[in-house]
Amino acid sequence: MILDSKTPDGPIAEKWTRHKFGMKLVNPANKRKYDVIVVGTGLAGASAAASLAELGYNVKAFCFQDSPRRAHSIAAQGGINAAKNYQNDGDSVFRLFYDTVKGGDYRSREANVYRLAEVSTNIIDQCVAQGVPFAREYGGLLDNRSFGGAQVSRTFYAKGQTGQQLLLGAYSALSRQVNTGKVKLYPRTEMLDVVIVDGKARGIVARNLITGVIDSHSAHAVLLCTGGYGNVFYLSTNAMGSNATAAWRAHKKGALFANPCYTQIHPTCIPVSGEHQSKLTLMSESLRNDGRVWVPKSKEQAEKIRTGEIKAGSIAEEDRDYYLENRYPAFGNLVPRDVASRNAKDVCDDGRGVGPTGLAVYLDFADAIQRDGRDTIEAKYGNLFDIYEKITGENPYNVPMKIYPAVHYTMGGLWVDYNLMTTVPGLYALGEANFSDHGANRLGASALMQGLADGYFVIPYAIGDYLATMPYDKVSTDHEAFREARDKVDNDIKKLLNINGSKPVDHFHKKLGKVMWDYCGMARNADGLKKAKKLVQEIRDEFWSDLKLTGGYDELNMSLEKASRLVDFLELGELMIDDASLRDESCGGHFRSEHQTDEGEAKRDDEHFAFVAAWEYKGEGKPEVMYKEDLVFENVKLTQRSYK
Amino acid sequence: MKLTLKIWRQKSAGTQGKFIKYEIDNISEDTSFLEMLDQLNVELEEKGEEPVHFDHDCREGICGTCSLYINGHPHGPHQTTTCQLHMRSFKDGDTITIEPWRAKAFPIIKDLVVDRSAFDRIIQSGGYISVNTGGTPDANEIPIPKDVASEAMDAASCIGCGACVAACKNASAMLFVSAKVAHLGKLPQGEVERHARVQRMVAQMDEEGFGACTNTGACAAECPKEISLTNIALMNRHYFNASFSH
Numbered sequence: 104m105i106l107d108s109k110t111p112d113g114p115i116a117e118k119w120t121r122h123k124f125g126m127k128l129v130n131p132a133n134k135r136k137y138d139v140i141v142v143g144t145g146l147a148g149a150s151a152a153a154s155l156a157e158l159g160y161n162v163k164a165f166c167f168q169d170s171p172r173r174a175h176s177i178a179a180q181g182g183i184n185a186a187k188n189y190q191n192d193g194d195s196v197f198r199l200f201y202d203t204v205k206g207g208d209y210r211s212r213e214a215n216v217y218r219l220a221e222v223s224t225n226i227i228d229q230c231v232a233q234g235v236p237f238a239r240e241y242g243g244l245l246d247n248r249s250f251g252g253a254q255v256s257r258t259f260y261a262k263g264q265t266g267q268q269l270l271l272g273a274y275s276a277l278s279r280q281v282n283t284g285k286v287k288l289y290p291r292t293e294m295l296d297v298v299i300v301d302g303k304a305r306g307i308v309a310r311n312l313i314t315g316v317i318d319s320h321s322a323h324a325v326l327l328c329t330g331g332y333g334n335v336f337y338l339s340t341n342a343m344g345s346n347a348t349a350a351w352r353a354h355k356k357g358a359l360f361a362n363p364c365y366t367q368i369h370p371t372c373i374p375v376s377g378e379h380q381s382k383l384t385l386m387s388e389s390l391r392n393d394g395r396v397w398v399p400k401s402k403e404q405a406e407k408i409r410t411g412e413i414k415a416g417s418i419a420e421e422d423r424d425y426y427l428e429n430r431y432p433a434f435g436n437l438v439p440r441d442v443a444s445r446n447a448k449d450v451c452d453d454g455r456g457v458g459p460t461g462l463a464v465y466l467d468f469a470d471a472i473q474r475d476g477r478d479t480i481e482a483k484y485g486n487l488f489d490i491y492e493k494i495t496g497e498n499p500y501n502v503p504m505k506i507y508p509a510v511h512y513t514m515g516g517l518w519v520d521y522n523l524m525t526t527v528p529g530l531y532a533l534g535e536a537n538f539s540d541h542g543a544n545r546l547g548a549s550a551l552m553q554g555l556a557d558g559y560f561v562i563p564y565a566i567g568d569y570l571a572t573m574p575y576d577k578v579s580t581d582h583e584a585f586r587e588a589r590d591k592v593d594n595d596i597k598k599l600l601n602i603n604g605s606k607p608v609d610h611f612h613k614k615l616g617k618v619m620w621d622y623c624g625m626a627r628n629a630d631g632l633k634k635a636k637k638l639v640q641e642i643r644d645e646f647w648s649d650l651k652l653t654g655g656y657d658e659l660n661m662s663l664e665k666a667s668r669l670v671d672f673l674e675l676g677e678l679m680i681d682d683a684s685l686r687d688e689s690c691g692g693h694f695r696s697e698h699q700t701d702e703g704e705a706k707r708d709d710e711h712f713a714f715v716a717a718w719e720y721k722g723e724g725k726p727e728v729m730y731k732e733d734l735v736f737e738n739v740k741l742t743q744r745s746y747k
Numbered sequence: 748m749k750l751t752l753k754i755w756r757q758k759s760a761g762t763q764g765k766f767i768k769y770e771i772d773n774i775s776e777d778t779s780f781l782e783m784l785d786q787l788n789v790e791l792e793e794k795g796e797e798p799v800h801f802d803h804d805c806r807e808g809i810c811g812t813c814s815l816y817i818n819g820h821p822h823g824p825h826q827t828t829t830c831q832l833h834m835r836s837f838k839d840g841d842t843i844t845i846e847p848w849r850a851k852a853f854p855i856i857k858d859l860v861v862d863r864s865a866f867d868r869i870i871q872s873g874g875y876i877s878v879n880t881g882g883t884p885d886a887n888e889i890p891i892p893k894d895v896a897s898e899a900m901d902a903a904s905c906i907g908c909g910a911c912v913a914a915c916k917n918a919s920a921m922l923f924v925s926a927k928v929a930h931l932g933k934l935p936q937g938e939v940e941r942h943a944r945v946q947r948m949v950a951q952m953d954e955e956g957f958g959a960c961t962n963t964g965a966c967a968a969e970c971p972k973e974i975s976l977t978n979i980a981l982m983n984r985h986y987f988n989a990s991f992s993h
Contacts, residue, residue, distance in 0.1 A: 154880040169802060170867050172907055173810040189887060225881070232883035234876045234930065234937050236900040243890025261900060267809055268903060275875035282871045290864065313856055342804040379778045381785055382806045490808060493831045494779075559880045607792040609785070653797045658759060659857045661800055662792065 106359070106717055106732040109520040110214040115738050116196075119218045122521070123564050127571035134159030136575040138322040139566065140307055142294045142349050144171030146266075146273055146551060147534025148328030150558025153276035156285035158563055160570075163320055164277065164286055165309060167293040167344055167664075172274045175330060175342040176554060179266025180387035180487065181250065182258035183230075183551040185223040190247055194255040196220045203549060204739045206252040206439050207514070207542020208691035208707065210362070212715070213738055214521060215539045222560040223552050227259055229559055233272040237261050250547035251388055252439035252746075258548045263387050263487045269551055273558070293664065294349045295595075296588045297325055297356050297530060304530035305578045308588045310596075312664060315657035317592050319580040323573050324529045324566055327353060328558070331513035331535040333366065335672045335679065336624070337616025339510035340372060340385040344664075350517050350536050351671040358525035359717040359730065361518035361538035363675065364683035367545055367692050368625050369511030370443035373494055374463040383509040384494055386466070387487055388547040391436040393471035393480065394504065396443070398464050400424045402454040409461050415503050426450055434746040441544040441692045441705070442746060444508035448625050449703065451507075458505045467503035508625060512550060514541040514692065515682070518717040518732070522565035523557060526717075529569065533557035538715065543691025599666050600656060604649030608665045611646045612672070615639065619676055623683050628696045632684045636677060643673045678718055678727060685729065688712045700743070709741050748774050748839035752787065754799055755846045756858055764855070766844075776835035780823065781806060781813065783834055800858040806830040808971070811906030814913070815859055816846040821910035821969050828908065828971045848909050850918035852956045863909050865955040866923060873947035874927040876937050889935055902930040904972045911966035911974070917958030922966035924952050925982035926974045932985055942989035949986060 111122040129137065137160050141152040144166040152164040166174060186199040199220035204211055227245070231237065237259050238246040247256040261268040280286040291312040298306040298319065306321040332347035333339040354360045371386045399405045400422050407413045426446055428435045436443075447464050450456065457463050472480050477500060481488070488499045495505070517525050517532035519539055524531050534554035541549065578585075622635035646669070654660040689698040689705035690712070698706045715732040749772045757764025771787050778786070781803050788798035804812040808831040817823035823832045837843065845859065853861040903926070911922035928945050931937030937944075960979060967976040 150880070157879045168804060168810075168812065169863060170907065172867070172870075173804055173812050175805060175810070177811075178805045178807055178809050187886070225883075227886045228883040229878075229880060231886040231889070232876065232878045232936055234899070234903075234934050236896050236903050236930070236934070237886075238900075239891055239893045239896045241893050243892055243896075244887050261903075264809065264904065267906075268900070271903065275870065276878075276880070278867065278871040279875045279877060281867075282873075288867070290867075340807075342810060343806060344804050376777045377775055379775060379782045379786060381779070381782050384807045490831070493808075493827060493833070496777075496833070496835060563880065605793075607789050609789060651792060651795075653792055653795060659800055659860065662798055 104719065104730050106518065106730055107520065108212060108732060109522060110212070111521065115213060115217045118214050119221055126564055126568035129567045129571050131159055135161065137161065137570050137573070138163070138577065139324050139326065140320055140322040141165070141326045141328060142307065143174065143328035143330060143536070144277065145174035145176035145328060145330060145534065146270055146554030147558045148174065148326070149270065149273035149277045150555050151326055151328060151533055151562045152286055153273060153280050154559050154563045155566065156280035156283070162280070162286045163289065163322065165289045165292050165294055167291065167312065169291055171277060171288065171290065172271060174270065175345050176270045176551070177267045178342065179551055180263045180385065181389040182248065182260035182265045182548040183226065183269060184250065184257050184548040185227045185259060185552065186220055186257060187224050187227060189245060190256045192255045194257050198255065199223060199257065201739055202253050203540070203546060204542065205744060206544055206546035208544050208705065208744055209542065209709070209713070209736065209739070209741050210690050210734065211542030212539055212734065213736060218561070219540050219553055219556050222556045225560055226552060226555045230269060230272050233275060235261065235268045235272045248389055248392055249437060251391065251437045251443070252546040260389065263389070263484060266551060269555065273555070295352065295592045295667070297353045298584050298588045299356055299527060300578050300582060300584045303528045306580065306585065308585070308592050310592070313659050315660070317589055319585045319589055321578045321580050321585070323570055324531065326531045326533060326562065327517065327536050328533045329536045331516065332672070332675055333510045333513050335615065335676050336510040336619050337612050338375065338380060338383050340369060340383050343382060346668040346671070347675050348668050348671045350532070351675050353517060353525065353527070353530060355720045357527045358530055359518040359719050360515070360678065361715050361717040362515035362682065363679045363718065364623065364686060364693050365514035365543050365691065366510060367440060367512040367514060368444045368508040370440055370447055370508050371466060371506045372509035373491065374458055374460065374505055374507040384490065385509070385511060386491060386504065386506060388440065390466060390484060390487060393483070394436065394466040394468050395425055395470060396427050396436050396464055396466055397423045397425045398450045398455040398457060405455040405457060408457045409459060415457070415465055424450070424455070431746045438746045439544055439546060444625060445694060447508055463505040463507045465503040466506045468499060469503070472500065512545055514538065514543060514545055518715065522568065523561060524565070524569065531562065531566070533562060543693055596656060596663065596667065599650065599663065599670070600652050602647065602650045602652070604651045606649050606651055608650065608662055608669055611642055611650065612665070612669050614642050615673060615676055618642065619679070623680050626694050626696045627683050629684065632680050636680045639673065639677045639680065646673060681727065682716055682718065685716060686712060713741070748776065748834065748837070750774060750837065751842040753842065753844045756799070757855055759857055760854060774834050776833065778834045779806070779830060780832040780834065781830050800860050802860050803830060809906060811908040814848050814861065814908060816848060816913055818844055821848070821913040822971050826969065826971055826973065848913040850912045850957070852918065852920070853909060853912065865957070866907050866909065868955065869920070869924060869948055869951045870927065872951035873944040876931060877940060891935060895933055899930050899933045902926045902933070902974065902978055905974050906972055908971065910969050910971060912957065914965040914969035915958065916963065916965070917961060919960045919966070920952050920957040921960040921979050921982070922970065922974055924948050925978035928982045928985060929978040932981070941985055942992050945982060945985040946989050
């Protein structure tokens with residue numbers, strides 16, 4: 104298979120404009136003859152569903168949550184980037200593009216990233232028009248702050264709840280279209296398969312989570328806006344329900360899965376406190392604008408802190424190692440996430456970690472509070488400090504926060520071309536579910552930007568180009584392909600309910616998570632990955648022979664939902680390991696300990712690995728086949744990424 | 748710590764429910780309330796019993812999915828979401844009573860899970876600014892005073908969990924509706940439609956079967972996001988003005 108990215112010709116700054124002009128259009132009267140399915144109602148899904156309905160398409164929107172407003176985009180805290188240059192500090196579309204390509208460690212597709220930077224400014228206009236209450240200056244204009252990997256202030260924010268406000272904006276646009284009848288909503292409904300007729304995506308099979316009824320929905324195109332797969336690791340900052348099922352089942356129906364090993368470990372999360380823990384909580388990266396990261400210089404002092412003999416405050420200034428400021432003077436505490444995470448791991452591995460487990464570093468606001476006053480810090484980060492105190496019982500105004508990296512985002516995802524179409528015609532992937540914009544490491548405040556760029560400003564054009572070639576006729580859900588997909592989904596669920604083993608779902612999920620974290624987490628190596636592959640296969644075998652499910656088929660059964668999602672994580676986990684083994688270099692969040700510079704930074708091998716690895720499913724138990732999309736850099740020079 | 752839990756169990760919407768008593772041991776004080784229920788569910792499943800169903804998702808206090816009426820308070824003893832409640836708020840030997848939200852407009856689906864789609868329908872009736880994608884002016888073209896933006900933000904912080912309805916003796920949704928009316932009505936972008944918006948949202952609220960507001964303030968006292976009662980006053984004013992302008 105040859106992967107054609109369909110990247111338009113011409114200078115990078117003109118590609119999108121030219122491409123838009125070259126695309127076919129569907130006239131307004133004909134749009135109502137087309138049906139589009141949107142799976143997922145986060146930033147990408149809600150914005151796409153609303154925008155397509157406004158254009159006149161008939162949209163069906165699905166989410167497993169009880170309301171579209173609860174998709175996990177809601178939890179994004181810090182902000183959204185846009186190249187507005189309102190601060191007059193040297194920002195531009197090209198700089199945002201450049202920072203994003205560099206931040207992704209030169210493993211993303213230039214043309215997609217440029218388009219993202221280009222439409223970023225429209226997103227802010229759109230959101231303000233919808234009533235998103237972004238933070239403002241006293242003069243009434245919009246405020247900005249800076250985020251990791253950038254030396255300009257281009258991040259727009261709404262307190263520490265930017266994701267919430269952007270999602271509520273998209274949700275309101277979606278709700279308006281529900282009211283007009285152009286969108287039909289299916290909450291508490293989970294997509295379990297995509298239906299392909301004559302080589303094209305023509306619908307989905309979904310389970311009503313309350314009644315258990317398995318239903319089919321036919322359409323002319325299907326959009327997967329289903330987020331990332333961080334929950335492979337069991338413990339992550341994702342919501343409990345976030346899952347890879349839609350993307351993985353699409354993969355098994357022919358959509359290639361790209362760069363599955365690229366996962367982002369976020370440096371500032373509340374450390375794990377014990378076995379009971381079900382999820383990890385992020386503390387926004389924006390905190391690194393004012394918080395200083397440090398650990399004690401000596402192992403002895405760190406040990407005394409761990410045992411509770413001394414407190415952070417009793418460590419003298421000269422005995423503190425502000426390791427990010429020291430190692431990276433140009434970016435200081437605002438280095439990109441992968442760099443900050445790896446450094447935290449290094450100092451903890453060195454025996455200088457703090458907290459009862461030794462797996463934590465300090466994020467200290469004492470200097471900022473002294474400099475700007477407590478009120479200023481409270482206005483900026485008040486809600487984050489409250490969250491921290493509720494979870495840990497410690498007050499960060501008085502003692503430094505303790506943080507440690509945790510799985511947060513997945514840069515890998517379904518392979519898409521420039522039009523966001525997967526390798527299955529008519530099947531699109533938007534937002535975190537695709538792979539295209541963040542390379543091997545996503546910069547802070549760029550996920551919200553990408554989700555909304557894809558949904559508001561890319562897909563409305565791209566989908567017309569495809570639908571214009573499609574006949575209006577609808578495929579009946581009595582079609583053979585629909586029946587087969589329904590039968591398979593029905594069988595799969597019954598199979599899970601009939602295992603009758605002895606252990607609940609979480610037992611297996613925790614085991615999988617531990618293997619993935621230990622061997623395919625912040626640092627990876629060939630031997631560990633080999634071992635992990637075997638371990639994952641063993642867990643999968645154990646799962647299929649010893650899972651115990653209670654409750655029935657035709658009712659609300661949350662354990663069944665979890666088990667069904669874990670089936671896919673257990674398969675995807677293995678592909679992540681294969682991908683990490685294949686990529687015999689370090690880049691961004693993918694750190695192979697065999698490949699590091701003398702200073703311990705990720706060492707890329709551009710000669711052999713400047714490509715996207717896109718995997719094709721070949722059937723049960725068969726190894727997947729990898730296809731390469733070579734990455735061509737015409738506008739950004741490949742260099743060793745430096746933040747010093 | 749060791750606890751006694753009295754939990755409302757109900758197989759489905761149409762069946763009779765009842766309280767069932769469970770004993771649970773070895774709960775650490777760093778455990779969250781929902782993780783305590785996770786632990787109970789693992790024990791139940793190992794015994795072959797059906798786990799207690801409850802809604803939850805982000806577990807960081809922002810998605811609004813979790814609910815639970817704990818010892819007579821929505822989201823428990825503190826003004827926070829249930830997922831942010833930790834067991835250090837309880838004592839060894841405590842008995843904890845856990846019920847679903849109780850309101851006619853939030854019918855029970857199973858155990859502690861209720862149907863809050865009425866809230867979505869209220870937003871669909873008018874909880875938005877009518878702009879399409881594209882063609883919007885530059886974001887800095889409409890200056891908004893910092894305090895106005897900040898008041899709008901406070902109102903917009905509502906997570907739609909339904910605690911206000913659960914806390915109210917009349918099961919009124921006034922705090923929820925007024926938060927959206929205030930968020931959009933305070934901003935210049937949303938002012939244009941403020942009269943039509945409030946009328947449509949109130950009509951939908953009534954149709955869903957929520958009760959009337961008698962200003963007891965229980966909603967604001969229990970709201971995990973501290974949505975202010977003044978939003979209700981603002982909504983009443985918009986509603987009153989709207990009845991003269993149409």
